[in-house]
Amino acid sequence: MQNFILHNPDYQNLIAEKMKGNHFMNFIGFKSSLVQPGLVEGNLTILPEHKQQIGFLHGGVIATLADLVGGFAAYTLVKPSQAVVTAEMKVAYLNPGIGQTAFAKGYVIKAGHKLHFTESEIWVINEGKEMLVAKGYATFAVIDLL
Amino acid sequence: MQNFILHNPDYQNLIAEKMKGNHFMNFIGFKSSLVQPGLVEGNLTILPEHKQQIGFLHGGVIATLADLVGGFAAYTLVKPSQAVVTAEMKVAYLNPGIGQTAFAKGYVIKAGHKLHFTESEIWVINEGKEMLVAKGYATFAVIDLL
Amino acid sequence: MQNFILHNPDYQNLIAEKMKGNHFMNFIGFKSSLVQPGLVEGNLTILPEHKQQIGFLHGGVIATLADLVGGFAAYTLVKPSQAVVTAEMKVAYLNPGIGQTAFAKGYVIKAGHKLHFTESEIWVINEGKEMLVAKGYATFAVIDLL
């Protein structure tokens, strides 16, 4: 993995604050467990409302987790005067999501001046057994605040 | 647009039933307004829980709407003995989503034996003014039930 | 389609010059037939070297055409002091490319300060009959020269 330059030593507090205000993240119940430069992880307890009609974890929930961990991973690397917005995201749905907990991990593969490229993995744990259910590939635009 | 072959004359009831059982769709509050062969439209009243920290419609909600309208559009075209699952989806985030209502439209651009390719548009209406906030591009795999 | 603001009245000459110097474009034999603000079209006479092992137009040629027409369409809209580079591109392969000529069309769907989003269509003409063989969806970053 790239050795990232950290422009904001206070990134932990920044991300914590942004997550607190991220309504949709809190609405679905995702909780972060690790925030490091260019890396964010977290978990979701899978409830009935997260499923589609067959009982699998909904593709929209998976895409949301991919956007969250990729986006916050990108956010750790920008200056205090900057933010990131999702430019585009692709999600590959590898396996059906059947289980009790989802684990999501996002990491930056290239941090540029204007764009941060990220990947993410969405795992579902079913009675202790882990399955990779999706991978996300997203591009975030770095924007200057003010 | 392609002139589609309809394999399931009862597609309207099938989609209505699938939507009724789609927990995450109902959890976020998306409601379908039009279901035709290869085309699905619908609306979402934007509530505080659908937003991210800056107040824009969350990218995960947008991806969910894209998956829903694209997926159900693909579903209208399969045989009664088949279903569709999302193989992969890309979303291009064109503009920030600021407004009171989201409108989503999904349509099939190629219906194959194994794969249905779709596109979708996500619009946000702000005090009567429409803005295209995202486009979705998704591939759905046709699966044989049983 | 968006009504684009034209920042470079001399875009026709600029694109002609860039195409002249685009070695890989000329190596495969693609020729432009139309350049307008946010829109580029062109043709390729399909030769044996453009095919894969079964005789279809190679996916790499199709991706190249998508990159060329999308990229030059984006290029028409930037300032004389700017250029565009491909940030990412997705290509959906809808149908096998069997025929004598390929026609490619790229158009901008959103021109932003930092990013231009484009779509493209790749058609193959077989004994007078047109078939849409692929669609491209690409994001171009606007860069400041000097």
Place this chain on the structure above:
Amino acid sequence: MQNFILHNPDYQNLIAEKMKGNHFMNFIGFKSSLVQPGLVEGNLTILPEHKQQIGFLHGGVIATLADLVGGFAAYTLVKPSQAVVTAEMKVAYLNPGIGQTAFAKGYVIKAGHKLHFTESEIWVINEGKEMLVAKGYATFAVIDLL
């Protein structure tokens, strides 16, 4: 990496034969250096005709390499009675390609009954120094011959 089931013990000869007949691959000059179950690597000597107007490796060449190594990696895992075709591919362009040689590596991340998901890396070596210039993310459809 997934431990793949090998359905075709003669995959080495099959891939060698397919590569021999792949006109566009040979036209640009890509040469394979490693073929294993779910993994293909190879090299391209970068010539003037592979570049765009600024002298970087052309995005279309990069997309072609991604398609080749991903596609042949997927091809190693199907039955003798099957083939693979590219359903869709996304390429993230991380860094400009400046150098004398390109190295491409494709690997399967999920081999399914109907779809094989792959990733690929495109590196450029400039006077001995390696740079990751792009990653590819592609979906291949498994088709039954006859």
